[in-house]
Amino acid sequence: MFHVAVVGAGAIGNPIAWGLSLRKDLAPIQLIDGDVVERSNLARQPWFGEDDIGCNKAVTLAARLAGGETPLYASPEMLTQSNREILLADADIVMDATDNWEARLVIQEWAEQHQRPWIFNSAVRLEGMSTRLDPGGPCLRCWFDTKETQGPACFEAGVLGSVTLAVAGRALLLLDDWIRQGSSPDQGTLWLIDRRFGSDRSIHSGPLRCDHGGHG
Amino acid sequence: MVDMDDRVIEQYSRQILLDQIGYDGQTRILAATVRVQGPDGPPRDLLVRYLSAMGFGVQVGTNLSGYFEIACQDAIWTMEIGGGRSQFMVDAGALLTEIALTLAQGE
Numbered sequence: 001m002f003h004v005a006v007v008g009a010g011a012i013g014n015p016i017a018w019g020l021s022l023r024k025d026l027a028p029i030q031l032i033d034g035d036v037v038e039r040s041n042l043a044r045q046p047w048f049g050e051d052d053i054g055c056n057k058a059v060t061l062a063a064r065l066a067g068g069e070t071p072l073y074a075s076p077e078m079l080t081q082s083n084r085e086i087l088l089a090d091a092d093i094v095m096d097a098t099d100n101w102e103a104r105l106v107i108q109e110w111a112e113q114h115q116r117p118w119i120f121n122s123a124v125r126l127e128g129m130s131t132r133l134d135p136g137g138p139c140l141r142c143w144f145d146t147k148e149t150q151g152p153a154c155f156e157a158g159v160l161g162s163v164t165l166a167v168a169g170r171a172l173l174l175l176d177d178w179i180r181q182g183s184s185p186d187q188g189t190l191w192l193i194d195r196r197f198g199s200d201r202s203i204h205s206g207p208l209r210c211d212h213g214g215h216g
Numbered sequence: 217m218v219d220m221d222d223r224v225i226e227q228y229s230r231q232i233l234l235d236q237i238g239y240d241g242q243t244r245i246l247a248a249t250v251r252v253q254g255p256d257g258p259p260r261d262l263l264v265r266y267l268s269a270m271g272f273g274v275q276v277g278t279n280l281s282g283y284f285e286i287a288c289q290d291a292i293w294t295m296e297i298g299g300g301r302s303q304f305m306v307d308a309g310a311l312l313t314e315i316a317l318t319l320a321q322g323e
Contacts, residue, residue: 159234172302
């Protein structure tokens, strides 16, 4: 059974963890987050309530989703370069539910070193993105052509919980594909969630072998 | 109109920041009650959970099978059941975005 680690237990991590907890084919699910619940999270992190304000997100979410098909456990720490080997030691695949580029680069370097896939996710305003990054396939730099892509944060630009829900669903579809078919490094697909399109759009990278060596 | 105090504004601040919702839109959301009908189970619970979190009042009904219906006064949205849980999340996200933006705009 695959061990899935979810980095971030916030707006994207909430519904990802919910979806994972209802699957029967996974090892216990790891939730990694050192952050605490704030009032401004409640509108789009709906497994948290007022009584949870000030409590660790990973611990609270694992408790809230207990009783599903697969148990969850919390690692109440921020993922960093110095703890990534310990925190991700068991992970077969990592779901990015962070809100910052720095954490994504930590995941990406770990993934490159261990030749493991990970699923990038982001959401701001009414737009979201999701893509699976398989070993040998396109990395963040291949997709975004920069080392330091940092778009507007949701505390500056706003975001809607339904958008983060849709991104989480897309991420879980990408996980479903990986569980069924394994990695496919020769072609990456970037999914775009944007209400202006009417339905989700995807961009294909075509055959592309990454030569950035994980230093996205 | 619902008057929002500082705590309420903080709670919905990321929605209020959106041009398509704003302060007035959030007050309309808080004043609106939506009716969610459809079969009992995790998918309906998910719709109710997200609508409530956004600030809507939510009533739940079970007298429908095969699809979900979300209604607010004269506006009605429907959603087919099927396609698996992950696809449901994608579709529900898109529908709830549409509902929130429509009801935030008011008449």
